Amino acid sequence: MDLDLEVDPNLHSLITSTTHKWIFVGGKGGVGKTTSSSSISIQMALNQPEKQFLLISTDPAHNLSDAFGEKFGKDARKVTGMNNLSCMEIDPAAALKDMNDMAVSQGQGANQGGLNDLLQGGALADLTGSIPGIDEALSFMEVMKHIKNQEQGEGETFDTVIFDTAPTGHTLRFLQLPTTLSKLLEKFGEITGKLGPMLNSFMGSGNVDISGKLNELKANVETIRQQFTDPDLTTFVCVCISEFLSLYETERLIQELISYDMDVNSIIVNQLLFADDDKEHNCKRCQARWKMQKKYLDQIGELYEDFHVVKMPLCAGEIRGLPNLKKFSHFLDKEYNPATDGSVIYELEDKN
């Protein structure tokens, strides 16, 4: 069956999607991931007011607070002016400090002496905070927490979680975690099956049920793995700019994601000049860069004809604050037309 189907050059189908639970937004550093993820979240929240959305930044160098112009922390907090969109920034240092403090409070009761003194100084946080990969692990814990909350109906629940991810390498490691952990726990299961009695005797009588904990963890991880590989529940939006290195990294990212069985069908191409249609501000440098951008846009068009390729303009000002993000994000739902929408890029409110 060879149907002549055209893919929309916008994210309307994603924005109005009622099935997606997890949306990842990622790409090379500095291409506008935070702006894109914020825009998707805003558009989803505006289009589906009856649903709750959460935007999580898993990038160790958080930008969400700056993008919205208000401070977000490790706990989900509603965006001022939107009652169905919350944001949070996963902070490994803060999360580890909490874990350290918890260990200290438990240790005080148990009179652990030297160890307790060591933990008082935040040694656990310092030690674990320096482990590479801890950001991804904490992001993953956050996902597990949300799934658990949804299953048990505890705490705040969200219909869709959008991830503003770290540059490509970190993100791929994060997305590999469910599969990695799944395999790892399977092997652990085999070991604990054989060494179970010995481990239990080490842990003391009846204090910790290791096998039970592992099985619970395994089930959670398996759920996440299944959800992440279900195209109706999870998708990845690639963000790039129209330049060689960005295009190359996007292609590699897409191929990696396909190898993880993850759905990826949308690419946002940011910072386009559309110099041909902007007669008023059409300097020599803009023309040269636009020529280069067009070359890569042609290539993107050829390579990704079955993807939603959304072409976003380079704005005159910074896209910061909810009003600016709302204006900008509109072009994700209905594609930017340089002939008619050109004025919008000069209309952004100056935050400074």
Place this chain on the structure above:
Amino acid sequence: MSNISEAEKRKLFRERRQKKFSNGGATSRLNKITGQADSQLNTESPLDNPKNEFVLPTERKVETTSSHDDIHNEKSVSESENTPQVELLKQLASMQKEGSDSTPDLFSLLSSMQQNGVPNANGFSEIPSDIPMAPLVDPAMLNYHNYLVSKLKAWTILLKWIVLVPFLYLVTRGEDFDHSSILGPLSNVTDSTNFFMVFTAFEIVATSIYYQRLQNIERNNKVNTLDNNSKIVKMVSIVPEGILPIKNIKGKVVTLLQYWDVLAMFISDICLVLIVIGIFQKF
């Protein structure tokens, strides 16, 4: 066309995309991108190249020594297959291999631990005492290389003594010959007062030629003789960098051993020369 639901549409596009990335399509896409920009970036696709199966050092060892000890091999393979801990580590390491080019993490740490042995219950790595460390070069190649090096050494010693024995004879019995004969022009060389100078010069030339030939063999075979044969170098390789207050300790030890090799050859030659001179003087 309008009858197709959004979900069906998505499915159709997904199938189309997957088709384009399969059967070598992924690599050709990367080639297309890099080709247009005349870039040297890697175009190997994770989709076209199945992930490398990680092989434990112990298993690698088993494979390489197969011609020597088949019974031992079967035992080692079956042991590693039946041990869940080994399987776990294999899994961990393969996961790390699948990973990208980012900073090393726990997986790489575990993987690197395996380079030196399998961690035991206490978390410390153990080098199996009954099995030697995994050789870095093919054992057959190493054997061939050692054969060539031994052959070179034997030829060097033989040629040296083909020259040295007559020379020593002339030095000790020079007065028995008529200096106007064919040996006349060599009288300066065979003069006993010049002996040490001539002998040292000869040793330097002979040793230099030997080392040049040795380096040629090492380059051709891509085998470093000391790295692969010297127990001292192997032991020094185990010492982690930074534990001792000397930087690049392995490199320094290799240089020292090379000098020692030269010195040993020179000392053994002197000893033999003294013996031969003694013999010539006596008879």
